Amino acid sequence: MFERLLARTLAIAIVLGAAASLGFGQPANDSAASTYKTNCVSCHGVDGRGSPVGKSLHAADFHSVQVKQQSDAQLATVIAEGRGNMPPFGSQLSKDQITALVKYIRTLGKAK
Numbered sequence: 013m014f015e016r017l018l019a020r021t022l023a024i025a026i027v028l029g030a031a032a033s034l035g036f037g038q039p040a041n042d043s044a045a046s047t048y049k050t051n052c053v054s055c056h057g058v059d060g061r062g063s064p065v066g067k068s069l070h071a072a073d074f075h076s077v078q079v080k081q082q083s084d085a086q087l088a089t090v091i092a093e094g095r096g097n098m099p100p101f102g103s104q105l106s107k108d109q110i111t112a113l114v115k116y117i118r119t120l121g122k123a124k
Contacts, residue, residue, distance in 0.1 A: 043109070044113050044116035045116060048113060051105070052113075056071050056072070059123065060073065060117065060121060060123070061074070061075055070097065071097070072090075074117050074118075075121050079121060084111075084114045087117060091110050091114070
């Protein structure tokens, strides 16, 4: 009986650990922030204005009129397919992750 209880406890722990590592149960904004930090911050900077490297590569400033005028669908396409020096992320990120990332980018563009 103890062995079955131990096996069940381990199985539950494994499932919960896998779910946590995949981002389940986290607010979408936290997940998008994590995705941004992993994939975007090196060029676009923490605040979306561009890192020194990003500026040298002409990375988009999320506070710019050009970015703000783009629709969410246009931004999602840029993320998925890339543009200029920006590589495509469509094979690395799901559509839901890209949608959440666009929403997160919009929050950066609104910040002062």
